[in-house]
Amino acid sequence: MAGSNKDIKVAVIGAGALGLVTLKNLLEEGFDATGFERKSYVGGLWKYTLDETTSVLPSTVANISKQRGCYTDFPYPDDTPSLCASSYIDDYLQSYADHFQLRPRIRLNTAIRAIKRDDANNKWHIEVAPTASASDADTETITFDKLILATGTNDKPSVPKIEGMDTFKGQVLHSQTFKKPEDFKDKSVLVVGIGSTAGDSAVALMGHARKIYLAHRHGAYILPRLHNGRSIDHGLTYNLMTVQKLMQRFAPNVATNMFTKFAQKIQDTAFPSIHEHPEWRLSPAPSLRQTFPTVSDELIPGLESGDIVSVPGLKRVTGPNSVQLDAPKEGDEPMKLDDIDVILFCTGYVNDLGMSLLEPRVHPARNTNPAWLALPGSRGKPLARLYRNVFSLDYPDSLAFMGAAAFATPAFQLYDIASMAVAQVWGVEAHNTSTLPPKAEMERHVDEQHAWILEYARTGPVYPQLTKQFEWLAWADEAAGTNVGANLGWGAQGWTFYLRNRRLYKLLTSGVYTPHLYRIFPSEKRKAWPGAREAIERMNQQLEDELKTKKV
Structure with missing residues (x-):
């Protein structure tokens, strides 16, 4: 050994x-x-x-x-x-x-x-x-x-098997090789997917493609990058994580519902038009317990303007430039598109x-x-x-x-x-x-x-x-x-740290949940990063100053 x-x-x-x-x-x-x-x-x-x-x-x-x-x-x-x-x-x-x-x-x-x-x-x-x-x-x-x-x-790209694909005469690619949106000038593009990559790809095609269809089988929560003038992830604190942890342990359904309502509120505040357009089929969305929201600032404006058209999921290819889509809802006839030049799979890996x-x-x-x-x-x-x-x-x-x-x-x-x-x-x-x-x-x-x-x-x-x-x-x-749980928990070590370092404790638990938190405490296994406290304090102060400036 x-x-x-x-x-x-x-x-x-x-x-x-x-x-x-x-x-x-x-x-x-x-x-x-x-x-x-x-x-x-x-x-x-x-x-x-x-x-x-x-x-x-x-x-x-x-x-x-x-x-x-x-x-x-x-x-x-x-x-x-x-x-x-x-x-x-x-x-x-x-x-x-x-x-x-x-x-x-x-x-x-x-x-x-x-x-x-x-x-x-x-x-x-x-x-x-x-x-x-x-x-x-x-x-x-x-x-x-x-x-x-x-x-x-x-x-390794994940591409679903689509019936009739061998009859399609247009271009078929995965988002892995989607590099230059300008190459699709005046093309009619069917973007398959509803995740962040699909949203980014559809938005990138705006101003280049003649038509952009966004094909998806389920809905999604669409979140902006900013909320109330700040990044949406700046509202996450260690205290909030602790509350969420306790709720997931003792009342998991309640925790999921609260998180979903929080995401729904951010979405509805940023994009109220979602509920005015059921034809986009963004609701209902899969549970946030098992999938991640789609983050995009421009997807909804693109749908509002008509530059991007939401359509049901791709069912089969029916000809050189034609596809059949799922029915918009139960009892409806399947949709057809006869003008597709490109199928872009944003279907993950x-x-x-x-x-x-x-x-x-x-x-x-x-x-x-x-x-x-x-x-x-x-x-x-x-x-x-x-x-x-x-x-x-x-x-x-x-x-x-x-x-x-x-x-x-x-x-x-x-x-x-x-x-x-x-x-x-x-x-x-x-x-x-x-x-x-x-x-x-x-x-x-x-x-x-x-x-x-x-x-x-x-x-x-x-x-x-x-x-x-x-x-x-x-x-x-x-x-x-990392010694985070011990120092910010409710045991003897946590209380000792709180009583001796109340200002720092408050900053670590109520400030932005920063990765530097995992380098601030020494332990018998590892040394702390000497710059952790300064980085945390500077970062929180900068964000506080930015908020004050925006309010003025």
Whole structure:
């Protein structure tokens, strides 16, 4: 067994937002970690590219404010807009890689050919090459003790099988390859989907496409990025999270209803015309317990102006440029469109998470529950058996995934904490006390998690990565050693912190729920970030000053 973390070689596959923070947190704990990235740059989808890999559009604007969408110990620059364009996020990720000196530990332009498990020696053999099509002579095999797949969720497109598609003579593409809206000048485009990507794509086509149809089978809550002059996520505080946690534990239906009414109020205030246009079929929307709202400032104005037309879901293709849609409501005749030049699928991704790189025998979703796949809400996506949606049940001491957990929180924060937890669990330093439970207990937990998500899939679409937010955060807080729950809870440590630091306590619990909260407290497992308190105070003061200015 390794005597210290520096003796443990860890491979991190992917150098996007999830891979960068994972690599950084492993290096911070002293691991001998190496990142691998098939592209020539870090930052993943946040760098706009014209190739056929997933990337943002130049017009993409973040759905999360910079105050809540940053990493735990690296704020955005002060001059970055609160709700910024994608180019700012790319700049932020490049700065993150430079600040923490990650680039020397990342192998760019490196394709992963295969990952093989060596059970006899408890190792992982990774076959890498300069390109995916490189010859065997150019392939190199590197051996690691541990492996983290951080390729993210937006890699392999999910495209539904549509009857008659082979008869369509127009262009068919997935949002992954939708890069230049101007290329669709004077085209009639059928956008399939109702999520944030579908909304952004339809809006981006305005002023270019001749007609824009938005085809969807269910409704959605449409939320603006701003509410009462501030980002809608600035109203979330640690106290509010605590109340929500208690309600979800003791009165889950009441908690869901309150959250839904809150979202409904924001939607109706921003877009009152929604209820004047039932033909848009945005209501009823799936429960916010299992799906995320669509965030768009311009989708509803586009529908109001007629630049975007809401139509029922795509049922089949009936000719070179014609499609049949679902009936608008029960008893109606199916709708038909005879002028479609382009079908743009904004239907998400398979959520492979890099698992297809593994040998089938170690693939965490190799035995996906047939009951899950039989439910319409699963949409045929695999359901992996992962403890806490992070650790492989077969090899929890050496195989983990970033991107397999999801709930309503910024991804940068979530996977910063998740990778901190992995670093603690896998560490062998004297200060490390995080451990995983026995295999039987982990199996039981996964069974319960899958039973929970299957219930949601019976009533509508659900993300396979969905997990119980507050239960997961409590586990990650303990495993990562962030000490947040202890210091802001109601135990002796919490009361002691409150009595000694009342002003700071109030700021942490009533101010904006910032990721820096997870770096402010030292613990026996990890050091605090010295700049956490200053960053939290400065950020809250800046937001307070901005509100005062707007009121004047």
